[in-house]
Amino acid sequence: MTALSVNLNKVAVLRNSRGGREPDVLRAAQVCLDAGADGLTVHPRPDARHIRADDVYALGALCRERGVEFNIEGNPFAPPRPGYPGLLALCEAVRPAQVTLVPDADGQLTSDHGFDFTHSSDALRPLIAAFKALGCRVSVFVDVGDPNVALAAHCGADRVELYTGPYAEAFAAGTPQPALAAAAATARYAQAAGLGVNAGHDLNQANLPAFLATVPNVLEVSIGHALIGDALYAGLDATVRAYRALAHATAT
Numbered sequence: 001m002t003a004l005s006v007n008l009n010k011v012a013v014l015r016n017s018r019g020g021r022e023p024d025v026l027r028a029a030q031v032c033l034d035a036g037a038d039g040l041t042v043h044p045r046p047d048a049r050h051i052r053a054d055d056v057y058a059l060g061a062l063c064r065e066r067g068v069e070f071n072i073e074g075n076p077f078a079p080p081r082p083g084y085p086g087l088l089a090l091c092e093a094v095r096p097a098q099v100t101l102v103p104d105a106d107g108q109l110t111s112d113h114g115f116d117f118t119h120s121s122d123a124l125r126p127l128i129a130a131f132k133a134l135g136c137r138v139s140v141f142v143d144v145g146d147p148n149v150a151l152a153a154h155c156g157a158d159r160v161e162l163y164t165g166p167y168a169e170a171f172a173a174g175t176p177q178p179a180l181a182a183a184a185a186t187a188r189y190a191q192a193a194g195l196g197v198n199a200g201h202d203l204n205q206a207n208l209p210a211f212l213a214t215v216p217n218v219l220e221v222s223i224g225h226a227l228i229g230d231a232l233y234a235g236l237d238a239t240v241r242a243y244r245a246l247a248h249a250t251a252t
């Protein structure tokens, strides 16, 4: 079994577009957990464009209460700023079961690459130790095909998360096989170095089955963008019917 961690970033995107409380990220989280999600993921970004520190605190408490995994993603090198206390401070406050380190630049549209271990290992090692001292499992975002993926283990990481964006693109183009083979090889290489393997980015209902059938022992997938999009389609019919019934109930 591969665990499903639902990424709630996109619920916060919608909420922030109006500046109020709706849609409520905590309520959405409860629905996900009631539906059987194995955990929740957030990727609070320094510009606070979607998930904010207060969401992280509330979701951390919810996951603790429900006994499920909370996974916080972020760049451990991004400095604190107003509205963003920094990844280590968030983890210090919330003690998530897992932290996923992602080398995103500030303001980046979305995550699009893993760590370059030839340059980052020395800087990563003490940071990973600091997260582990908080009791967090540490996963590190990596590129499929990275020949240095085993260095994540030398840095002290417990797991790697395979960046699946290129696989999703290849799948959509109808040529998934090379990307699948590369992901499977990278997973085996990481596992041989003692690392657990997670995966994420642009996974969806179409491309997930082939990925999990080909890549061995994927422990967890974190999925947000497609899942929240699918939830709109799945929920629109019933929701329009409910609103229509209210509108049509007027005497005019």
Ligand SMILES: CC(=O)[C@@H](O)[C@H](O)COP(=O)(O)O
Pocket: 007, 009, 010, 042, 043, 045, 073, 102, 109, 110, 111, 141, 200, 201, 202, 224
């Ligand atoms: C780490 C990763 O793969 C990203 O998918 C991320 O969690 C999504 O971030 P955004 O929702 O900000 O695009």
Ligand SMILES: NCC(=O)COP(=O)(O)O
Pocket: 007, 041, 073, 161, 199, 200, 201, 202, 203, 222, 223, 224, 225, 226, 227
């Ligand atoms: N780590 C990947 C993640 O949390 C969700 O990515 P996406 O499904 O929003 O692309």
